[in-house]
Amino acid sequence: MRIRRLPASTLFLLAIFSSFGVPAVAQQPQATPGQSEDVVRVNTALVQTDVTVFDRRGTFVEDLKREQFVLKVDGKPREISFFERIEAGSHSEEAQLAAARGSAISGNTGGAPIPLDRGRTIFFFVDDLHVSASDIVQVRESLKRFIDRTMGQNDEAAIITTSGQVGFLQQLTDNKAVLRAAVDRITTRQQNVHDAERPAMSEYQAMLVEQNDRDVLDVFIDAILRNFPGIPRQIAGDMIRQRAAAMLQQSGMITTNTLSALEGLVKSMGRLPGRKLVLFVSGGFLLDQNHSDAFDRLKRVTSAAATAGVVIYSIDARGLVATSADLSGGAPFDSSGRLERASMGELGATQDGLNALARDTGGRAFFNTNALSSAVTTAVQESSVYYLLAWRPDSEEQRSQRFHRIEVSVVGRPELLVRFRRGFGEVEPAKTAAQPRRGKQPAAVMKIPIDELRATLRSLYPEVALPVSLTLNFLNIPQRGSVLTTSLKVVTSRVELEPVGATRAANIDIAGLILDIQGKVVSSFENRLTIKINSTDVKSSPPDSVSYNHLAAIKPGLYQVRVAARDAKQGRAGSSFQWIEIPDLESKTLALSTLIVGERKLGAEGPPRIDPSKPGGDKDPFDQVRLNVDHRFTRTSHLRFLTFVYNAFGAKPLVPTPESPDNSQGNAAMVPTSANAGPDLAVQVQVFRDNEPVITDPLHKVSVEGIADLSRVPYAAELTLNGLRPGRYVLQVTVIDRLAKTSASQRFAFEVD
Known part of the structure; x- marks a missing residue:
């Protein structure tokens, strides 16, 4: 049997709580597995x-x-x-x-x-400056459909907009709750280029005027002469040209903003590994070389994409569009049809930029289709395999x-x-280095270590020079309410130790931020971890890793936790980011704590034996199983987890006692409503790989026998990993409240080596 339920003893639970109080733990070095892939190397840069x-x-x-x-x-x-x-x-x-x-x-x-x-790494760049209010609704629906149905277990995605309206949620993540929240923030910021003059003129008509299209010019000149018969035709033509130039100047600035934002995104993606996909969703824009640098910016985006390993797929958010001119909104009367004939190229002209971005980066453009979701799915599938030359x-x-x-x-x-x-190749002119001035030179600005650590904490993507792992655990604890434990692990096997008296030591500076959905700091910490070895031997090696835990009271909501670490001597830094959603227990709906996960190594057989007559380690299950922070397990080990079920139906609060006077915020203990009644809970444990179940434990009842506090019903089990192939998996625990007919689940991503 792969999954074994474990007894939920009070001492077992207290031991787990106490494990969060350990400030720093050094782990001994372990053998590093050799490189499993044979890769052909070449001698010069290609x-x-x-x-x-x-x-x-x-x-x-x-x-x-x-x-x-x-x-x-x-x-x-x-x-x-x-x-x-x-x-x-x-x-x-x-x-x-x-x-x-x-x-x-x-x-x-x-x-x-x-x-x-x-x-896969997928960025959705929504050009909200060129998407109408009616089209933005379908764009949001398509994005949510991708998140819910197409996004893979190991994929990461980001929702980016030209205007930056998504704000703090504009980040690369695998958390679907964050992506849905980002999509909900998208609204149109379309900046239609119009003026107060009549008859109305579109951007494309203004471009045709700029290009001296006689049909379009004559239509607008005739309209002016009908209203002002005494104006010479040449002066009327000059008025039309000035009006068109002003409109194109405004339009060019909007297009520049779009391409500039896209270029910045593509350049930033160079720090990410592998081939990256950008889905550029826009309502189209004109390329005008007289009033903007749009053509140069297109080349710069293409060059940046080649350098960063980015392929762009363009999607016209307008869907299926008629090619005839739109004669609404006060367009000039033209019985001859000249304006309509001239405007037939407008759709293609506004799609030229989208087509160029896709074609020149190795992608594809999707035009004239209302199936935007299908276009997104096709783009992801087409870019999933390629030849590298x-x-x-x-x-x-x-x-x-x-x-x-x-x-x-x-x-x-x-x-x-x-x-x-x-x-x-670069399309931007090379920047000329400034010549040093004679005389006294300004002193070099000294980099302050704490500032460098904070910059790492605020970086767009995690730094990897110093490997840092992060795991988050949410619990609701009596008398304390909801708390969030941030556990980080820093790999220190390559840290250089310096002699300090009769020992050798090294310092690791760490910092962390807990940020709400608006990017505001709700909790933070900074500390220095000191590694010491009682030896002066220069060959002595540092421990494999050090760990640190931070406990913070937390309110319901969506949060991001960022942690960073820096080797004080070498200056190498690393960081890790993770999102977590804290449930609102005051709503009295069924909820689970996070899955508190540990690893039991081969040889530590059986569940932890707890002997109340013996203090100390004999009643600590983490003598055998330590909290897993890096989410990595060996195939020969066992994954052990614990979760708590909150707000189970069929229990009522206990009367407050002097030992527990504070029963506010949902912390009151619960007892059955009668001698024979109580929560009726069932649990199912599953393991997924690539969104497909590889282990499914039959649904079974959660025992509440002997549990005094039914407001927090514990469930613990152990999973054998020896039948799983190396790769990335997701552990999912689902609890069903049969009386309330509701369910709740928690997931834990892990990797088997």
């Missing part, structure tokens, strides 16, 4: 591009060989030095990308383990700062659709 190949049915073409591809750079054939088929989000993806660059895996020098099933640049390419064009084709297969990055 330039790479990812390529996807599809047949006429839109299916990815498998089993293509290196010799079947033809690669050209600026029209010149290049020999393909590296070729590999890669699955996005796989364990080997970052290793193969590093091999194609001819470099080691960046950011993993501190010994942080590479996830076996890392998952790399070549050694010649000296001219290395010296040149200009943008280089790429062409990729498959020999003898003209029917195949090949998508690839259209170029690489």
